Amino acid sequence: MRVKRTLALMGAGAAAMASIAMTAPPASASDGQEYAKKGSPSHDYWLRCTTRDGAFGCFQPYGEYFYIKDIEKEGESPFVQWKSSTGRSGTITAKVGYMNWGYVNKSFDESTTITFRSCVLVCSKWTSVSAGYE
Numbered sequence: 001m002r003v004k005r006t007l008a009l010m011g012a013g014a015a016a017m018a019s020i021a022m023t024a025p026p027a028s029a030s031d032g033q034e035y036a037k038k039g040s041p042s043h044d045y046w047l048r049c050t051t052r053d054g055a056f057g058c059f060q061p062y063g064e065y066f067y068i069k070d071i072e073k074e075g076e077s078p079f080v081q082w083k084s085s086t087g088r089s090g091t092i093t094a095k096v097g098y099m100n101w102g103y104v105n106k107s108f109d110e111s112t113t114i115t116f117r118s119c120v121l122v123c124s125k126w127t128s129v130s131a132g133y134e
Helices: 002-023
Strands: 032-035 048-052 055-060 065-070 079-084 089-093 101-105 113-119 127-130
Touching: 048 113, 048 127, 055 079, 065 079
Parallel strands: 032 089
Antiparallel strands: 048 055, 055 065, 055 113, 065 101, 079 089, 079 113, 113 127
């Protein structure tokens, strides 16, 4: 009887652990394809920016913000492609209208290097910046 009860408790514990493991979000759930919210960069902090044919994309190390602006009325939404030295990557699309800024707030370790580029129909060259505030 004691063995059956112990096995039943072990089985229930294993089932509970399996359900926790199945519901836990992946570590990089916020990466991949994202859409920018409408909002402008602060003029209190410096930005590293790239531009290409209608897209103006920036990264602000303080707070780890990406900003993107549609600067041409060609009917396409601009986007920023980014990757980190830690293996994370993603694309941020700004569907906030012509001449409006969009942003996404990320979280990176300060020792991480962020490499990004701005795109509409074609992309700018990649540029890199440290995620640590200088």
